[in-house]
Amino acid sequence: MFRRQLLAAAFLVGLAAATAGWTHAAPPQTGSSPIDPHKVFGSKNAPITMEVFSDFQCPACKTLYTGVWRQLFENYVNTGKVYLIHRDFPLPVHAHSRDAARYATAAARVGQFEAVERVLFEKQQAWDASGDVDGTVAGVLTPAQMKKVRDLVKSGAVDPEIDRDVTLGKSLGVGSTPTCYITCKGQTYPVIGPQSYQVFHEFLDQLLKQ
Amino acid sequence: MESSPLSIRRVLILAARLVLGALMAYAGWAKLFIPFFGWKGAFLPGISPHPPVGIALALFATQIDAYQLLPPWAVTRLAHALPFVEIALGLLLLIGWRLRVWASLVSALLVGFFVIVVRTYTLGLTIPCGCFGPGGALTFLTVLRDGVLVGVSLLFTVLVFLEARSPHPWAAQEKAT
Numbered sequence: 001m002f003r004r005q006l007l008a009a010a011f012l013v014g015l016a017a018a019t020a021g022w023t024h025a026a027p028p029q030t031g032s033s034p035i036d037p038h039k040v041f042g043s044k045n046a047p048i049t050m051e052v053f054s055d056f057q058c059p060a061c062k063t064l065y066t067g068v069w070r071q072l073f074e075n076y077v078n079t080g081k082v083y084l085i086h087r088d089f090p091l092p093v094h095a096h097s098r099d100a101a102r103y104a105t106a107a108a109r110v111g112q113f114e115a116v117e118r119v120l121f122e123k124q125q126a127w128d129a130s131g132d133v134d135g136t137v138a139g140v141l142t143p144a145q146m147k148k149v150r151d152l153v154k155s156g157a158v159d160p161e162i163d164r165d166v167t168l169g170k171s172l173g174v175g176s177t178p179t180c181y182i183t184c185k186g187q188t189y190p191v192i193g194p195q196s197y198q199v200f201h202e203f204l205d206q207l208l209k210q
Numbered sequence: 211m212e213s214s215p216l217s218i219r220r221v222l223i224l225a226a227r228l229v230l231g232a233l234m235a236y237a238g239w240a241k242l243f244i245p246f247f248g249w250k251g252a253f254l255p256g257i258s259p260h261p262p263v264g265i266a267l268a269l270f271a272t273q274i275d276a277y278q279l280l281p282p283w284a285v286t287r288l289a290h291a292l293p294f295v296e297i298a299l300g301l302l303l304l305i306g307w308r309l310r311v312w313a314s315l316v317s318a319l320l321v322g323f324f325v326i327v328v329r330t331y332t333l334g335l336t337i338p339c340g341c342f343g344p345g346g347a348l349t350f351l352t353v354l355r356d357g358v359l360v361g362v363s364l365l366f367t368v369l370v371f372l373e374a375r376s377p378h379p380w381a382a383q384e385k386a387t
Contacts, residue, residue: 060335063278175347176336187261189269190344193276193337199285200275203268210262 036161038108039086042077048184048207050082053089053169055177056100056120057128063194064178065121071197076204086113087165089177099133099153101162106152107137107145115140185210219369226366227303230316233359235300240343241270241293266343267293273340277330295319310374313367320363324356 054061076082088105090097100120107116119140120127127136138146152158172181173190180191184207191203242263261269271289274280280288299319302312323341330337331353339348341356 060337189261189265191269191272192347193273193335194278195272195275196282196285198282199271202286203265203272206265206268210265 034164035085036105036108038111038113039105041073041084041086042082043080044083046077046080046083048076048082048182048204049085051085051087051181051183053087053165053174053177053179053181055089055091055094055097056104056117057094057097057124058091058177059124060176060194061178062121062124065117068195068197068200072200075201081208082204086117087169088162089166089169089174089179090162091177096127096131096133098162099131100127102153102158103133103137103149105158105161106149107141109152109158110141110145110148112141112145112149182207184208219373223309223366223369223373226362226369227306227309230359230363230366231300231303233300234296234303234316237342238293238296238298238300241296241340242266244269244343269344270340273338273344276337276340277326277335279326309370310367313363313370317360317363317367320356320360324353324360327353327356 054064072082072084077084088101090101104113104116104120107113116137119136120133123136123139127133134150137149141149169179176192178192178194182189182191182204189203189207191200244261244266267289270293271285274289275282275285296319299312299316303309303316327339327348330348331350336347338345339352341352
């Protein structure tokens, strides 16, 4: 009786192993959309490309930024292991996220993306409640830089860039933020939701090891 | 009086055993081998099929981590253990050996999953379920599916225990001879 059960188990294991090679698909075309050179970090020749679809008003994006970003930059981006691309994906459920994306994109054009990204995430709770994105951004820019940023935001010149990122995200299947598409050796993997640095770096190390 | 080998209870146990066993084994296998992306691109967006198992497990760890329930060291250990536990439990259910033990364990596991899924849904977290490898966001349908599975599993466990209390007709025949 038990021998029959063992045979059944062996059959099932064999069936699973045989079907493991059923399918194959081309990886999604991440990084194919035009990239703002002020919103990329690290070496283009890095073995890993990480495309991050983010919403400045999203709490999970803030968690990812505050918990992972500093160490990620120190250990992977600045050491040439990861090429990081920021993509805006303002979600319609957040009243001010589109505005924040506009200010961040405009700040990128005056070379101040990192400073604005930092202040928007660090003071997210305050401007989320007040809606004062302009005042928050003004805190880290000089008056001359702020004037340029305001002009760019008012003119709508940065909107097509944000729309391009959103269109790209939708075409890749992004449904929530943060969503990171991590490409290594032609294979692309999605990492969705907030992460801790330890788990994230183990995944990156696995990719680098292969 | 001898009971029939094809009673409703036995048929229900067999059906639940096959469904739950296959689902458990598939859930574990899908986490290790990430199948079916090829022809279900819309369902599993952006994932390359069949990465090495080490990468699949590290990717699964990021899915567990997104629930923000466990410390990182526990996330890593759970990610490395859960797929193998699911496959083992699935196969044990399919084989049908010591059903009371494995049915109870599967029910406990599914109830645990269900509680986590309900919590995530009510908190409004838009993260992937990770139940059957990488996939779309956790939705009400995920909650519904897990609820049905918990119901089936609990009923299955109760039936298995009831069945164990009444002697099997074939076992009775063997005893008689």
